[in-house]
Amino acid sequence: MSHQRQVGVPRWIYAPAAVGVALVLLPLAAMVSRVAWGDFLDLVTSESALTALSLSLRTSAVSTVLCVLLGVPMAVVLARTRFPGQGVVRSLVLLPLVLPPVVGGIALLYTFGRRGLLGSELDALGIQVAFSTTAVVLAQTFVSLPFLVVSLEGALRSAGQRYEVVAASLGAAPTTVFRRVTLPLVLPGLVSGAVLAFARALGEFGATITFAGNLQGTTQTLPLYIYNLRVTDPDAAVAMSLVLVVVAVVVIGLARPERSTR
Amino acid sequence: MNRSPLVLPAVLALVLPLAACGSDANDGDSAATTTLTVYAASSLTATFGEIAQEFEAAHDGVAVDLNFGGSSDLVTQIQEGAPADVFASADTATMDTLVGDDLAGADPQDFATNTLEIVVPAGNPAGITSFQDLAEQGLNLVICAPEVPCGAAAQAVADDAGVTLSPVSEEQSVTDVLAKVTSGEADAGLVYVTDVEAAGDDVEGITFPESASVVNTYPIVPVQGTDESDLAQEFVDLVLGSTGQRILADAGFGPAA
Incomplete structure (x- = not known):
């Protein structure tokens, strides 16, 4: 690949590219410049900050597990089967990718809320979703699921079915083929999809604040905590924002190698 | 050197859509030549909308841009250089923050109360x-x-x-x-x-x-350094005057003490 003859790019293209890079990096640099380094440790280890961080990590972990449990079968069905209306189903399932999260929050409210579609059934079971940690997990899963499905479906398609066909012709049952051939083959794609889903869950804000509310220890995840503090305690908000940026950078680092080898 | 003209289209491409967003708020009042930007607490959305219409009706060629939000959010925006001409807060503590930063163009005046x-x-x-x-x-x-x-x-x-x-x-x-x-x-x-x-x-x-x-008092003030200080003061006067007070009372606000 590296021996390919280098085709030059037009010189002018560097100018808009640089503007684009600046547009992304300048705000981050500006934020870092506002960090109160002297109090940084105290700010990011305050009790309320740690509560929000721990809630964020726990809910995002549960959402990621849910995404894997539901998203892997979805990706397999979309990549390996043919059925009428498949294109429509794929588009609709990927909708949360482009939907404003606040719209997702409203939709979830009308589904799982007290007066929602499933509200009376849930009520009969004694389950109250709104204002609970369950609501946070639901919101996060709703917005992150497409990330896992997209990356895994891509991995499944580019992996092709050669090995699966061979395994099946040697007498392996579909479940065995799925477990012993398909899954190991797309494991890198699955891992990077799960990492992306985790990152999206960690950053989830709009659907959570619309659907789950904001209470320390129950529904106040890190983004909500930052939103809360941005006016009264900007130093703490900036410090915690930096923590999220670092997490995001780590996540990109984890998810990227799989992509470049594809 | 010959690259610099090309930065301009790139920057314009970024900024133009934003500018278009901003002008939408003028309600299509394209004849307006002067814009007065009023930052007001969310609870004033309906009343200040009405007061702004009265103001525009009385001032030819002036459009009032309203920006509603949480009072503390608005103060943060003004501190960061947002182009506000008038600021109306939902409480005195938030107004004190603005005054403390020398961003108030005059003494804030209480214009309504709420419980x-x-x-x-x-x-x-x-x-x-x-x-x-x-x-x-x-x-x-x-x-x-x-x-x-x-x-x-x-x-x-x-x-x-x-x-x-x-x-x-x-x-x-x-x-x-x-x-x-x-x-x-x-x-x-x-x-x-x-x-x-x-x-x-x-x-x-x-x-x-x-x-x-606990009675919340709403103060209003022209913002320090505005280019439209006369218009800003006139808007404040309209809010404090009989028209503004009638609109506020109709919406359930109490009179300022």
């Missing part, structure tokens, strides 16, 4: 009748976060009444509290009297005597 009211979904499913009822176990109570004026007021009223509130959610604005109540997710919320009036038939308001202990 808290209990808001419940239509039909009052939880049967709330008093402020004490809000402390009931298992009640889905939603209030503003203590960092924002309506939350500070709720906390102060609860302290005065000796009632411990344990909300299921602390929201960032009265609008967010109302949304949780109108959707029926919350059994009760604490918002301002004027918010209940504005919310219509989806909700009911329940007044309580303890609310009198």
